[in-house]
Amino acid sequence: MEWIELLFSAFRYTFMVRALIVGIAIALSSSFIGSFLVLKKFSMIGHGLSHVAFAAVAIGLVTNTAPLIIAMPIVVLVAIFILKLNENAQLHGDAAIGLTATFAMALGTTLASVGGGFKVDLYSYLFGSILTIQQIDVWLSIVFSIIISLVVMLYYHDLFAMTYDESFAIVSKIKTKRLNTILAILTGITIVIGIRAIGTILISSFIVFPTVIAMQFSKGFKVTILIAATSSIVTVILGLMVSYVFDFPSGSTIVLLNGLLFIVVYVFNRILRPAH
């Protein structure tokens, strides 16, 4: 069983252990949040926000502020902004996100060309790099994943009702506006925490893939969320191991594994249960 030893040898290094902790924390938060976003058909907000995070990081680099410190409030504010645009029906969700994402991307690249010197740094935020994970990232991701898990557990039924049928939730005296705002804020936080390790380009897949994979099992809501979280954590651990052994970029490896898992589950489903 040498290859198993080889895979686990990855975690002999501090930076790999950090990556593992941050990875699991992000996997947990993003799959929880993603379940509600995907089923509300609002998952592209993750995509939009990750582009905004890219611009925010560029601003941080230009102004010489810690990129994540500046990205956090900006991304959270934009998350609320996109939500409000959508709520007031002035703009459809996808259009609002399309606008924000491309605007942010343009801003980011323009800043990069002005700033010149930090292009390499900015590039590392595009695809992420587990080598850059600091102690502070570890703590941030642990704290926020606990907060996000708590919110999801405490508001589970309200979130479920709102996701399935917003009008019914309102009639049931559920404060959907407040809940939507909380969801948007948590999405923003999850994205920002994820970009160091996974990168702005790939982080939104952490929101979408786990739920889409879990939905293939065609179960109830609670079971689907649990499957999503499990599959997300497993692919992060496996992905980190594989990327270490083969010297692949870790973010991409994890996303590829998710893609692979989706195909396997999808095909498996069609063959084993052709009825539904």
Place this chain on the structure above:
Amino acid sequence: MEINQIAVSNVTVKYFNYEAVIQASFEVKPKDFIAIIGANGSGKTTLIKALLGLKSISEGTIFKSKDLNIGYLPQHTASDDRHFPATVEEIIGMGRLSKKRFPKRMNTDDYLEISKVLEYLDIVQLRKKRIGTLSGGQQQRVLLARALVCEPDILIMDEPTSALDQSMRDQFFRLLKTLNDELGVSIILVTHDIATAGEFVNRVIYMDQRIVFDGSFEHFCEKKNLSPFIHTHDIQLTKEERETDGVD
């Protein structure tokens, strides 16, 4: 004197400048069974939304008696996504939330109530099924179950029977009638099928932005000149046709 469950007075509802509902006034008393009818775009859905607090009103007042428990049945399953991962039990459970406080938890009482309502609507066998795998009529029953499980004082429904075939419609209306008679649940429903609904309701509200008519179905049928949209003569005809069809 009976206390009104709901009293709507001089309510105007606008979309930007367009007045979808103008100066509407009516009361709902306990055990009322009201059909709201009218042409497409006459403001029925808008009025319902205002009643439910889903749309703000620009003029007038809507009074609801304190602690009025409203069961709401939308036209379709809100999520038309056939792959939505939710079981019938989970969806009906949603109906219990209005009575709960933070942090909301499902307890044995809730599951008992769910069981009761499943039995009452004869859909026990659907309990663990995923909502998307059910037929339109079965989904409608699940939504009715969700509306009933909070033990409502009043049911408010927007075109609940539009997805049902004629025999299911009759069955559905008979079920509502039983709820109305036996449990004393008052009912407001928007429908285009006054021919079927007419024999069950005790009041008809006919809308054309304003409330044009509010009275019994019999009285409504006599008012032949009410609107070019509703020909009461046709209603009688279709009803007879249906009955002869049934014999054949």
